Amino acid sequence: MFTYKSVVAIVIAVSNLAQAASVPQWHPAGPSDIRGPCPVLNSFANHGLLDRDGMRIKLTKFVSAQVSMNVAVDLASTLAFGGPAVRVPTHLDGLAITMGLDDLRKHNGIEHDASLSRKDYVDGQDNYTFNRTMYNEFISFANPSTGHIDAKSLAGIRLLRQKQSKANNPYYTFDPIHATIAHGEAGLILAYFGHQFGDTIPTAYLDALFIEERLPFNEGWVPPTIPVGLAKTTQQIAFIVAEEAKLSL
Numbered sequence: 001m002f003t004y005k006s007v008v009a010i011v012i013a014v015s016n017l018a019q020a021a022s023v024p025q026w027h028p029a030g031p032s033d034i035r036g037p038c039p040v041l042n043s044f045a046n047h048g049l050l051d052r053d054g055m056r057i058k059l060t061k062f063v064s065a066q067v068s069m070n071v072a073v074d075l076a077s078t079l080a081f082g083g084p085a086v087r088v089p090t091h092l093d094g095l096a097i098t099m100g101l102d103d104l105r106k107h108n109g110i111e112h113d114a115s116l117s118r119k120d121y122v123d124g125q126d127n128y129t130f131n132r133t134m135y136n137e138f139i140s141f142a143n144p145s146t147g148h149i150d151a152k153s154l155a156g157i158r159l160l161r162q163k164q165s166k167a168n169n170p171y172y173t174f175d176p177i178h179a180t181i182a183h184g185e186a187g188l189i190l191a192y193f194g195h196q197f198g199d200t201i202p203t204a205y206l207d208a209l210f211i212e213e214r215l216p217f218n219e220g221w222v223p224p225t226i227p228v229g230l231a232k233t234t235q236q237i238a239f240i241v242a243e244e245a246k247l248s249l
């Protein structure tokens with residue numbers, strides 16, 4: 001017999017699948033489409049959740065696209081308005097404030113050194129295009145017993161990236177604001193893409209996201225049932241920072 005709990009679980013699973021099915025079809029970016037350093041926003045644009053050309057998208061659209069995929073309103077608005085309002089170029093198009101995905105490339109705006117999969121901006125070097133070698137190194141930190149990226153993996157790759165950039169980049173900056181942003185991105189992917197596996201992420205999900213810039217529906221991911229907000233993300237950041245402390249002892 002079905003218990004109350006199993007019926008609720010089935011209803012949630014069906015509604016999650018229906019939500020995934022309602023997402024517009026994925027296409028890779030075309031030659032005139034613009035993309036930036038954020039793998040998740042690039043994936044949203046490739047799915048048509050954000051304007052596919054990536055140009056001058058309303059800030060309100062950044063919020064509604066995230067909220068439609070169960071990023072909670074507090075976090076979605078902080079990401080869409082908090083950073084861009086002060087840290088990256090925005091535009092006034094009619095009555096709307098807009099931002100292109102390329103505006104996010106601005107170095108030391110939100111964009112920072114010591115990224116997981118993008119090179120540092122050194123003497124004009126491309127700081128936003130996906131780098132396969134860096135990504136492979138990131139994924140090599142997966143937990144050997146689960147094959148998943150977890151808080152310890154993210155602590156390991158964060159510390160390594162910071163060490164590498166400090167050694168190789170004469171202009172290396174990792175001030176408290178950018179350290180917070182970098183850890184925020186790491187906490188966010190754990191919370192958002194890891195919710196089905198105790199806040200750990202199968203590498204197949206990350207392959208879809210980083211390599212193809214595609215949401216990993218085909219690999220089994222569904223948007224979190226409980227929207228992921230600032231509280232959950234902050235908790236994940238704390239786990240990563242605690243793992244970093246153990247590694248640097």
Ligand code: HEM
Nearest residue numbers: 037038040062079080104110111112115116117118185192
């Ligand atoms: C309006 C919303 C958002 C904005 C403005 C934004 C902006 C950015 C920017 C500028 C970067 C580049 C940082 C760097 O230098 O590495 C970045 C990276 C990143 N973002 Fe986003 N982002 C948004 C939403 C999200 C969401 C919802 C997620 C996850 C669920 C996410 C996950 C990531 C990750 C994991 C990276 C690191 C990539 C790497 O280090 O290679 N972002 N984001």
